[in-house]
Amino acid sequence: MVDVRHVSPKGGDALLMVGTMKGAFLFRSDASRRTWQRGGPYFPGNAVYALAYDGRAGRRRLWAAPENFHFGVVMRSSDDFGKTWSDGETANVRFPEDTGASLKRVWQIAPARAEEPDVLYAGVEPAALFESRDGGKKWSLVRGLWDHPHRPQWQPGGGGMCLHTVLLDPTRRERMHVAVSTAGVYRTDDGGRSWRTAHKGVRAQFLPNKYPEFGQCVHKIARHPSRPDRIYLQNHWGLYRTDDAGDSWTDVANGVPSDFGFGMAVHPHDPDTAYIVPLESDEFRCTPEGRLRVYRTRDAGKSWQPMTRGLPQKDALETVLRDALATDGFEKAGVYFGTRSGKLFASRDGGTSWTRLADGLPPIVCVKTAAVSKARGKAK
């Protein structure tokens, strides 16, 4: 029987949520982020591709989408940091009958803005967006995207036909971006009723037409909260930045050993700073030269520098997947990533130096961060 440990975070603590192919884990520290306690595994044996923390409206709620290989996916929540979880009986994210589709995986859970505390979004496979307006009790398909004329022609990437990233514009309530592999970036400016592509200038290396209307294999997009029109993009070959919310993209693969990779994150306070972990190629999806290097730009992609202090630089053939690189919101930024080989690394100085927090976890598929809310009101 698996021995499940628990953590008891307090207000102001740092929380890491780590999803793996065989369960989820929590790591907590005080705001110094020097020492960490580990909780889990939660949902042992289940793949957990999506985790989120909802600290809005007095909540301290974890969301997880445990996926049983045989028996499907149910969205679960916990108001006591994983000690107990909501009912797992009823499949709460369901495709309507007329779609003929069946939920395969939840890739992303995105609580919406603070001023709409009962709204959440979920990106799923087959590629679709779901929305909840009652704090996660009921979920409905966002028809505007499902009915988009491109959608029947989207093709699955190696990870499946997934809508893997949801970015909400913090200043424009009606604007949202989603990223789909393999389709590209789509943007709504009317709260999800209509969508248009937002990946002009992003190259599709693997297609005869290198700049198709859609079909780009976008691995990750990351938006800066204080400058929401700036988004960085890690493509299936290619690194890009937009400063106009996706109307145009600039190639920023300057000084990287490879522009292939999955994970991407932005610094919480500096929109010119972003992080990636380049991989050698789509044929050999491992860190180049057996060196585990996080590349950081501090000039919006004009140049990238390798961050190696504390990271293995010999025989380290590692893979960091699309949702396994994250930053926190603390004043001195924390940066975190997990590998397919089950190693979890943390930096509390903006990526300059690194510490290994865990080794021997199952393959890590997502890493999410939160600062635990201080006040606890009546959650609903």
Add this chain to the structure above:
Amino acid sequence: MKLTFRIPGPLLSFTGGRHVVEAEAAATEAAVFTVEAALDQLWRLYPGLRDRVLTEQGQVRPHVNVFVGADSIRDTGGLSTPVGDHAEIAIIPAVSGGR
């Protein structure tokens, strides 16, 4: 009509720990009593099982097998497979997976 269901270990939390569930189905006007109708009896007793065994479109999940006696319903007509009195229906996770 008496039915016996065998429930796999990962789903026991939905049946209060019961590996074996006995159910009695009333005779219907339909000419053939099917696996689908039999499973409806099981869902009635333990509703949480339904979404674990079937997709939201009502299909048996791809990595779940349902047997009537020794026969997988994939080979005998799926959910439309006829079921007789005293049938034993087993829900068994496929051996696929192992990630």
